[in-house]
Amino acid sequence: MGHLVLPNSGHNRDPEANKMGMWLFLFTELLLFGGLFIVYFVYRSMNSDAFLHASYELDVIIGTINTVILITSSMTIAMSITALQKGNKKLAMYLLWATQAFALAFLVNKYFEWGIKIEHGIFPGLDHYNHMPSGEKLFFFLYYFMTGLHALHIIVGGIFIGVVMKKVQKGEVTGERISLLENSGLYWHLVDLIWIYLFPLFYLIH
Amino acid sequence: MATAISTEKNFFEIKKGIASWLFTLDHKRIGLMYFYAIISFFLVGVILGLLMRLELIAPGETIVKPTTYNQIFTLHGVIMIFLFIIPSIPAIFGNFFLPIMLGTDDVAFPRLNLLSWWLYVGGAVFALLTLVVGDGPADTGWTFYAPYSVQTGTNVTLSVLAAFILGFSSILTGLNFIVTIHRLRAPGMTFNKMPLFAWSLYATSWIQLLATPIIGITLLMIVAERVFGIGLFDPSIGGDPILYQHLFWIYSHPAVYIMALPAMGIISELIPSFAKRTIFGYKAIAYSSMAIAFVGYFVWGHHMFTSGMSGTARVIFSILTFIVAIPTAVKVFNWVATLYKGSIDVQTPLLYALAFIFQFLIGGLSGLVLAALAADIHVHDTYFVVGHFHYVMFGGTGFAMFGALHYWFPKIWGRMYNKRTANIGFALLTVGFNFLYFPMMILGLMGMPRRYYDYLPRFTDLNVISTVGSWILAIGLIIMLWNLIRAKKTGEKVGRNPWGSISMEWQTKSPPPLENFDKLPELNEGGPYHYKH
Ligand code: HEM
Ligand SMILES: [Cu+2]
Numbered sequence: 056m057g058h059l060v061l062p063n064s065g066h067n068r069d070p071e072a073n074k075m076g077m078w079l080f081l082f083t084e085l086l087l088f089g090g091l092f093i094v095y096f097v098y099r100s101m102n103s104d105a106f107l108h109a110s111y112e113l114d115v116i117i118g119t120i121n122t123v124i125l126i127t128s129s130m131t132i133a134m135s136i137t138a139l140q141k142g143n144k145k146l147a148m149y150l151l152w153a154t155q156a157f158a159l160a161f162l163v164n165k166y167f168e169w170g171i172k173i174e175h176g177i178f179p180g181l182d183h184y185n186h187m188p189s190g191e192k193l194f195f196f197l198y199y200f201m202t203g204l205h206a207l208h209i210i211v212g213g214i215f216i217g218v219v220m221k222k223v224q225k226g227e228v229t230g231e232r233i234s235l236l237e238n239s240g241l242y243w244h245l246v247d248l249i250w251i252y253l254f255p256l257f258y259l260i261h
Numbered sequence: 262m263a264t265a266i267s268t269e270k271n272f273f274e275i276k277k278g279i280a281s282w283l284f285t286l287d288h289k290r291i292g293l294m295y296f297y298a299i300i301s302f303f304l305v306g307v308i309l310g311l312l313m314r315l316e317l318i319a320p321g322e323t324i325v326k327p328t329t330y331n332q333i334f335t336l337h338g339v340i341m342i343f344l345f346i347i348p349s350i351p352a353i354f355g356n357f358f359l360p361i362m363l364g365t366d367d368v369a370f371p372r373l374n375l376l377s378w379w380l381y382v383g384g385a386v387f388a389l390l391t392l393v394v395g396d397g398p399a400d401t402g403w404t405f406y407a408p409y410s411v412q413t414g415t416n417v418t419l420s421v422l423a424a425f426i427l428g429f430s431s432i433l434t435g436l437n438f439i440v441t442i443h444r445l446r447a448p449g450m451t452f453n454k455m456p457l458f459a460w461s462l463y464a465t466s467w468i469q470l471l472a473t474p475i476i477g478i479t480l481l482m483i484v485a486e487r488v489f490g491i492g493l494f495d496p497s498i499g500g501d502p503i504l505y506q507h508l509f510w511i512y513s514h515p516a517v518y519i520m521a522l523p524a525m526g527i528i529s530e531l532i533p534s535f536a537k538r539t540i541f542g543y544k545a546i547a548y549s550s551m552a553i554a555f556v557g558y559f560v561w562g563h564h565m566f567t568s569g570m571s572g573t574a575r576v577i578f579s580i581l582t583f584i585v586a587i588p589t590a591v592k593v594f595n596w597v598a599t600l601y602k603g604s605i606d607v608q609t610p611l612l613y614a615l616a617f618i619f620q621f622l623i624g625g626l627s628g629l630v631l632a633a634l635a636a637d638i639h640v641h642d643t644y645f646v647v648g649h650f651h652y653v654m655f656g657g658t659g660f661a662m663f664g665a666l667h668y669w670f671p672k673i674w675g676r677m678y679n680k681r682t683a684n685i686g687f688a689l690l691t692v693g694f695n696f697l698y699f700p701m702m703i704l705g706l707m708g709m710p711r712r713y714y715d716y717l718p719r720f721t722d723l724n725v726i727s728t729v730g731s732w733i734l735a736i737g738l739i740i741m742l743w744n745l746i747r748a749k750k751t752g753e754k755v756g757r758n759p760w761g762s763i764s765m766e767w768q769t770k771s772p773p774p775l776e777n778f779d780k781l782p783e784l785n786e787g788g789p790y791h792y793k794h
Binding site for chain 1: 266267268360364365366367368369370371373432436437439440441443444445446447448470471472473474475477478479482485489490491492493498499501504508776777778779780781
């Protein structure tokens with residue numbers, strides 16, 4: 056009865072491959088938002104006054120708070136990787152919980168921010184929105200579309216980190232087998248990075 | 262950890278039952294599932310194509326109303342592009358043979374591979390749903406140009422979502438292949454000793470990865486515009502339709518190379534296997550794939566010469582398009598040079614390869630006519646374009662895929678088909694093909710526009726020839742498929758290497774065992790195509 060295991064079998068554990076796969080996936084995410092950035096810039100240059108006017112409606116304070124939250128959460132997840140590498144599982148878990156808490160805080164802020172806008176009738180289909188000049192409509196539409204897509208990524212990232220936490224707990228992800236945690240960290244940094252671009256584009260450029 | 266699995270049984274025998282297929286992690290079974298699905302969609306697309314040709318056999322209304330005709334060519338285009346030609350060679354033969362040709366036992370991420378397959382199924386379901394709900398399939402053309410795609414009442418949203426999901430499937434396949442090629446090559450197989458099919462898949466995968474997200478987000482914007490009525494692309498509510506065209510072609514031109522590069526990879530396998538001769542200019546072929554992938558990114562504007570871009574932009578796009586033809590021509594010269602003084606064994610797969618070179622050449626050269634700014638102004642949106650892209654996609658990629666099917670058939674199923682019948686099928690396909698599409702080129706030059714169910718009486722003769730050609734082609738297709746289906750059950754059993762090729766997939770059994778090899782694969786001395794006489 057013959058059998059054979061190849062030295063280069065695809066079923067071997069290969070952290071390097073996992074990381075490469077994640078990086079490639081991040082490229083596609085960047086390009087996904089890249090398409091939206093192109094649209095943003097084209098319409099900004101065509102409607103610069105309207106975009107300027109509309110951007111005053113956004114709350115820079117909430118935006119800044121959310122930026123700080125996300126940057127901090129990137130830090131906590133990076134620290135949790137180091138902690139687990141050093142074998143400190145408990146600390147790693149605490150730091151992951153902190154990351155999750157920041158993610159939640161970000162979403163809560165977003166919820167209120169959107170809520171206030173919608174209350175003022177600024178949403179496609181609502182009264183105030185319908186009476187805006189078309190440039191401002193575009194601004195707000197892109198605002199909802201891009202920050203909405205970003206928020207979706209926060210949720211996905213949160214779930215991803217949640218899965219990894221479960222595995223850390225069960226001892227399936229450890230200091231030696233850390234690539235899943237590292238990948239969730241990479242993903243989280245990407246989500247962070249995209250926000251770093253969204254924030255000035257919508258809130259700051261005047 | 263890898264565990265040892267019996268190599269006595271082949272990958273069909275080792276497990277049975279429908280679930281063992283639907284949830285398999287075996288790259289070969291996933292490849293075959295793609296095969297059956299993709300061929301089925303191809304046949305649906307062909308039937309739609311035959312219907313269009315029947316409508317066009319005479320001027321005026323023949324069998325369908327104008328709106329129905331618009332829906333038919335859109336569905337034909339969507340199926341042929343997103344469900345057939347883009348996945349075709351990578352998803353079927355890439356999945357099946359890439360790991361074997363690299364001398365390994367699976368792709369890097371088998372579960373992700375299964376997910377790609379299920380996403381493909383999901384996208385297909387969405388595309389089919391457009392048939393049964395609401396006002397029927399979209400009537401916009403496969404390009405979904407705004408503003409019409411925002412205004413029409415047909416199922417644009419569903420079609421666009423189908424394309425979005427299929428794009429996801431394509432991205433994940435590309436990602437999987439790139440990592441597989443980087444991490445799982447057999448010991449000693451450097452990049453420069455890799456089979457050229459693997460090289461072409463490598464270049465293709467990068468395009469899948471880096472271009473597809475753009476169309477994904479663009480199509481989502483179409484959906485958003487339809488749902489919320491925001492003027493993203495519709496000028497009557499403040500949008501810019503030209504922006505849509507840019508975004509669409511930023512993906513869809515590179516996508517042409519997702520269709521063409523794997524086909525070129527197949528030809529680079531077929532020619533040395535049947536000329537029994539070292540491939541001429543291995544590195545030129547390998548690197549020109551990468552060059553095509555790269556330059557192919559910067560030429561999308563040639564689809565928009567009549568859309569109102571600035572003169573400078575048009576000239577630049579025109580020049581860049583000419584440049585992308587160079588690496589393509591390099592390959593053609595290499596293939597022909599490989600044949601020169603080879604000991605050629607004329608078998609069905611080689612015939613398909615030769616037809617590929619001939620037809621791809623016509624497709625490519627007519628592409629240069631379209632790339633030339635001044636000429637394109639005249640033939641844009643005429644049947645010249647329809648002739649051109651069928652020569653590239655069907656006469657090129659489609660024929661390469663049939664060639665691959667005849668080449669690897671004995672490896673996949675362990676049996677040989679009737680070669681005589683296969684050659685008859687080939688002959689009818691080729692003759693039918695050229696009768697079907699060559700008249701279209703002439704019609705285009707005479708000024709017949711595309712995407713109409715009707716035409717002026719003076720175009721009648723050539724249209725009749727074209728339609729008769731479509732029937733010959735259909736007969737050829739039926740003979741080809743019937744011959745293969747019969748061979749699968751009753752064909753003569755073959756050994757490991759019926760063609761006497763030195764490529765690595767022929768070292769294992771036919772059909773291969775679950776983990777691909779029953780003995781350690783050996784690299785060919787002196788490179789993957791080094792034939793010793
Ligand atoms: C028997 C085979 C086929 C026949 C008879 C056929 C026929 C046609 C015809 C007559 C049109 C032009 C419709 C018009 O402009 O009025 C068309 C369009 C098209 N075909 Fe085919 N075709 C066949 C196979 C294929 C294959 C294999 C592919 C791709 C791999 C393909 C891709 C397309 C595309 C993308 C369009 C453009 C649809 C649009 O305008 O939106 N076709 N086909
Ligand atoms: Cu193009």
